[in-house]
Amino acid sequence: MNESDTSFDYLIMTFIAKSLLPPTPSAADLLRMYKLPALRKFAQNFLLDPKATSKLVACAGKIENHFVIEVGPGPGGITRQLFAQGAAKVAAIEKDVRLFPALQILADAVEQRLKLYLDDILTFPIESVISEEYARPWTDEKLPPIDIIGNLPFNISLPLLVQWIKQTSTQTGPFKFGRIPITITLQEEVGGRLVADALMLQRGRLSILCQNWFNIKVKHIFSGRAFVPAAKINVAVMQLVPLIKPLVDVSYNRLDELTKLAFHTRNKPIGQTLALLFPLETRSENADELLSRAKLDSKSHALTLTVEEWGLLAQIYSDIIVRPRPEHEKIFQKTTHELTFKLGETFINSNSI
Numbered sequence: 001m002n003e004s005d006t007s008f009d010y011l012i013m014t015f016i017a018k019s020l021l022p023p024t025p026s027a028a029d030l031l032r033m034y035k036l037p038a039l040r041k042f043a044q045n046f047l048l049d050p051k052a053t054s055k056l057v058a059c060a061g062k063i064e065n066h067f068v069i070e071v072g073p074g075p076g077g078i079t080r081q082l083f084a085q086g087a088a089k090v091a092a093i094e095k096d097v098r099l100f101p102a103l104q105i106l107a108d109a110v111e112q113r114l115k116l117y118l119d120d121i122l123t124f125p126i127e128s129v130i131s132e133e134y135a136r137p138w139t140d141e142k143l144p145p146i147d148i149i150g151n152l153p154f155n156i157s158l159p160l161l162v163q164w165i166k167q168t169s170t171q172t173g174p175f176k177f178g179r180i181p182i183t184i185t186l187q188e189e190v191g192g193r194l195v196a197d198a199l200m201l202q203r204g205r206l207s208i209l210c211q212n213w214f215n216i217k218v219k220h221i222f223s224g225r226a227f228v229p230a231a232k233i234n235v236a237v238m239q240l241v242p243l244i245k246p247l248v249d250v251s252y253n254r255l256d257e258l259t260k261l262a263f264h265t266r267n268k269p270i271g272q273t274l275a276l277l278f279p280l281e282t283r284s285e286n287a288d289e290l291l292s293r294a295k296l297d298s299k300s301h302a303l304t305l306t307v308e309e310w311g312l313l314a315q316i317y318s319d320i321i322v323r324p325r326p327e328h329e330k331i332f333q334k335t336t337h338e339l340t341f342k343l344g345e346t347f348i349n350s351n352s353i
């Protein structure tokens with residue numbers, strides 16, 4: 001938290017919070033009242049200090065009259081700040097049933113404006129709770145008055161992020177309502193991977209996938225001590241705003257397949273790695289075509305390539321594998337199967353990035 005967040009700004013926030021929210025016990029009081037220890041299985045590291053929760057919500061920008069989807073409200077510390085900063089409505093999805101009596105107190109105080117859902121955010125259809133009145137065309141410069149906000153449970157942050165990137169790439173799920181900005185906490189190291197440029201060691205599959213579809217900013221870094229219980233690492237507040245046009249118009253699956261393979265063996269020259277995408281019988285011919293059409297040297301390394309170069313590679317790869325060559329298709333399927341076997345479950349089939 002920097003200097004300017006403390007004194008005057010904080011007094012104003014507190015004043016506004018009081019004027020917009022009827023008096024209710026604080027999130028910390030609710031945890032004490034209901035005797036709710038944080039549970040590891042739900043990756044619970046609560047943000048209870050109102051200065052910290054107001055900072056997190058401020059990272060989302062202006063949310064006045066917005067519809068907010070909150071991931072994992074916990075005892076409601078961030079939820080109350082959403083109302084304090086003017087959210088019109090909040091849909092909060094929480095998996096831990098123990099927290100509902102505490103959250104219900106807040107829901108009663110704000111009447112119909114807070115809807116609670118006992119569910120798993122990984123399978124919850126977010127789009128089903130957003131009403132059409134908040135939608136904006138994808139191509140509008142102006143973002144829709146909808147936000148996804150959350151102090152995410154670390155154990156599901158990566159699969160959730162991957163799901164949102166996929167949905168953004170096809171403008172489906174909640175993103176059928178427009179370019180909804182996402183403001184979330186991630187481990188600082190993971191946040192670093194999202195924004196890592198070419199040549200940075202943190203650069204990986206996640207950097208390429210995120211940067212192709214989002215404008216990403218690190219908005220704030222919390223020390224692990226800001227959380228209850230304290231987190232062992234620093235935590236970054238990241239904001240991801242979907243781009244009107246991706247850097248490269250390419251399918252998520254192709255870009256994912258290519259970067260998964262290339263960053264798995266990131267120290268090898270790209271020519272060697274990318275050749276593995278193709279069946280043995282056509283390997284050298286296809287790999288040569290891929291590199292020459294992308295104007296890349298076979299000795300380049302994964303870390304040196306720009307998102308645009310990855311995108312172009314994925315487009316050409318797509319081109320090559322969908323070519324109508326029945327015998328090629330057969331061989332290709334066989335080789336992919338062999339690859340899965342050779343490199344093990346964790347490689348081709350894993351979600352790990």
Ligand SMILES: C[S@@+](CC[C@H](N)C(=O)[O-])C[C@H]1O[C@@H](n2cnc3c(N)ncnc32)[C@H](O)[C@@H]1O
Nearest residue numbers: 042045046047072073074095096120121151153
């Ligand atoms: C890091 S805590 C944050 C809690 C609260 N927002 C705060 O900042 O104090 C993560 C929250 O997500 C909830 N959670 C964990 N897994 C979840 C899932 N799959 N779906 C929905 N909520 C989940 C946890 O129970 C917990 O309340």
